[in-house]
Amino acid sequence: MEKGMRLTKKDLEELxxxxxxxxxxxxxxxxxxxxxxxxxxxxxxxRQHNKYFGKAKIKAED
Amino acid sequence: MELEFSGNTIRLDxxxxxxxxxxxxxxxxxxKSKIDYVIISGYVAILFGRSRNTEDVDLFIEEMDFAKFxxxxxxxxxxxxxxxxxxxxxxxxxxxxxxxxxxxxxLKDEMEPNFEVKFPKSRYNIYSLKKKIEVALSAGKMMxxxxxxxxxxxxxxxxxxDFEDARHLYNIFKEHLNIELLKIHIRDLKVEKRAxxxxxxxx
Numbered sequence: 348m349e350k351g352m353r354l355t356k357k358d359l360e361e362l363x364x365x366x367x368x369x370x371x372x373x374x375x376x377x378x379x380x381x382x383x384x385x386x387x388x389x390x391x392x393x394r395q396h397n398k399y400f401g402k403a404k405i406k407a408e409d
Numbered sequence: 410m411e412l413e414f415s416g417n418t419i420r421l422d423x424x425x426x427x428x429x430x431x432x433x434x435x436x437x438x439x440x441k442s443k444i445d446y447v448i449i450s451g452y453v454a455i456l457f458g459r460s461r462n463t464e465d466v467d468l469f470i471e472e473m474d475f476a477k478f479x480x481x482x483x484x485x486x487x488x489x490x491x492x493x494x495x496x497x498x499x500x501x502x503x504x505x506x507x508x509x510x511x512x513x514x515x516l517k518d519e520m521e522p523n524f525e526v527k528f529p530k531s532r533y534n535i536y537s538l539k540k541k542i543e544v545a546l547s548a549g550k551m552m553x554x555x556x557x558x559x560x561x562x563x564x565x566x567x568x569x570x571d572f573e574d575a576r577h578l579y580n581i582f583k584e585h586l587n588i589e590l591l592k593i594h595i596r597d598l599k600v601e602k603r604a605x606x607x608x609x610x611x612x
Binding site for chain 2: 382389392393400
């Protein structure tokens with residue numbers, strides 16, 4: 348029979364702290380990214396953006 | 410990021426993504442069919458550089474009679490889109506849109522990205538459609554929701570992703586936002602505490 352992780356209350360509290368830290372760090376990244384966008388020419392940031400995001404599988408060209 | 414503000418229009422000359430081009434293609438069909446629409450949702454943040462992807466683009470379209478919807482349905486089919494929910498336009502109209510539910514359209518035989526289309530029903534929906542702004546891109550234009558409302562609405566949705574979208578839009582547009590209006594929307598949507606944590610306070 349599987350025993351699982353048997354997390355204690357302390358383990359769960361640590362997990363909550365970790366989630367809060369991750370959330371805070373993601374927000375810091377959102378700020379950092381926006382600050383970079385604001386000082387970067389459209390041509391540069393949008394080209395970089397398009398390498399990773401905004402992909403759509405389009406069969407027929409418009 | 411270079412943005413030009415002129416009246417109700419924001420001009421953004423950037424290299425368009427495939428998603429941007431698909432959205433332009435979809436809204437051109439709405440415009441050709443003379444259907445009033447507004448894009449809401451995470452795509453607005455992505456359009457302005459938010460570093461994430463999405464599988465759907467949410468829109469409100471004006472409430473219309475079945476005959477007009479049928480013309481739109483035919484036009485979408487002609488332009489290579491299909492409805493993911495149902496193959497019956499009667500069902501899409503009566504079983505979904507008139508029941509305050511969304512219908513999804515995507516390029517034929519594909520699931521994503523898709524356009525999640527709804528009739529505006531609540532006061533918030535109707536306001537979004539009425540108070541939209543135009544975003545002018547190199548290959549066309551699209552109508553999106555007022556930025557102040559978009560930020561407040563993202564706060565009301567409440568996921569981490571939505572909070573990050575709200576903060577991104579605030580960061581990009583803070584000098585151009587009507588802060589009083591933003592505060593009114595935040596108050597109306599009862600998200601003051603979230604705004605304190607996400608918008609007004611530094612991370």
